[in-house]
Amino acid sequence: MAAPSYKFQGWLGLDKNAVEGKMEWQEYEPKTWTEDDVDIKISHCGICGSDLHTLRSGWGQSIYPCCVGHEIAGTAVKVGKNVKHIKVGDRVGVGAQSGSCLDCEECSAGLEQHCTSMVGTYNGKYSDGSKSYGGYADYCRAPAHFAVKIPDELSLAEAAPMLCGGVTVYNPLVHNGAGPDKRVGIVGVGGLGHFGILWAKALGCKEVVAISRTNNKKEDAMKMGATKYIATEDEGWATKNARSLDLIVSTVSSPNMPLQQYFQLLRTQGQFIQVGAPEDKIPAFSAFALIAKGCKMGGSAIGSPADIAAMLKFAVDKKVHPIIQERPLKDANNAIVDMENGKARYRYVLVNEKHASELKA
Structure with a gap:
């Protein structure tokens, strides 16, 4: 050659x-x-x-x-x-x-x-x-x-x-039923998360909820197509929004995520899909967070x-x-x-x- x-x-x-x-x-x-x-x-x-x-x-x-x-x-x-x-x-x-x-x-x-x-x-x-x-x-x-x-x-x-970045978030949305009858949450408004918001909006989801630690990116998220914004620094955020989402896609790679509270946001038979890959182990959580509502936790790769x-x-x-x-x-x-x-x-x-x-x- x-x-x-x-x-x-x-x-x-x-x-x-x-x-x-x-x-x-x-x-x-x-x-x-x-x-x-x-x-x-x-x-x-x-x-x-x-x-x-x-x-x-x-x-x-x-x-x-x-x-x-x-x-x-x-x-x-x-x-x-x-x-x-x-x-x-x-x-x-x-x-x-x-x-x-x-x-x-x-x-x-x-x-x-x-x-x-x-x-x-x-x-x-x-x-x-x-x-x-x-x-x-x-x-x-x-x-x-x-x-x-x-x-x-x-x-x-x-x-x-x-x-x-795009397909990493597109895949779990499409393959887990995101569409007009679904309320979808995207954890993290960064490189991956912004794709999640854009895709969920384009898929016509009933509600697109951006979830981030602070309110700093609220304006950007709403311009991207989010219909609601949750800042986890706000007191009582999980309780106030309990049982409101059918599907959550988590794009964050921090091992310090409030996993138990994220599960609170899921409706009965809701799904939590992790795509961000922390270098350390994710937090422990009570199995009842999934059992009580028949929820599923999963992952998705590229x-x-x-x-x-x-x-x-x-x-x-x-x-x-x-x-x-x-x-x-x-x-x-x-x-x-x-x-x-x-x-x-x-x-x-x-x-x-x-x-x-x-x-x-």
């Missing part, structure tokens, strides 16, 4: 101190090329909370050096001979997953994200032993099965954060390529636009520090300015 005319280089975390804005721009060796792969010239990459967890080894020891970023959008510049759904020049994206066995019960059922051989788009290893590298970079190589075409009606900047494609189409059909702030890729270190400090409103998107300008030319 002839060597590509472009280099794989990006912002690499070399140790856990990288999360402090100490990533270094370096060249790296991508996964071994196969005819099932695609190379993407990256124009945009969303910043996800997972990036920070990984840079600091918060979920376990990371495989340094690592290039994070799994909300990758750009243009296909090389496509394997076995790939049928993508051609060179297509606008494509890759989310948080870039590998699975494609043969197990889960993969056969379209649940690739639950495959026991799941490979993350970064900080993972493929079956041949090569490493996966993410999107804070110029180019990305990934198995094309996990690359999704981006509709022309969506800008690449808007599509990027949907590929992980989405399959088919889920992502369906979500992007839904975004186009319902004219859903995330609230993003574009940051230059060259300033990625400053951007992750600002992300860690809670300054994003509501999703940072890194712009590879050279590649983005080529698209406009």
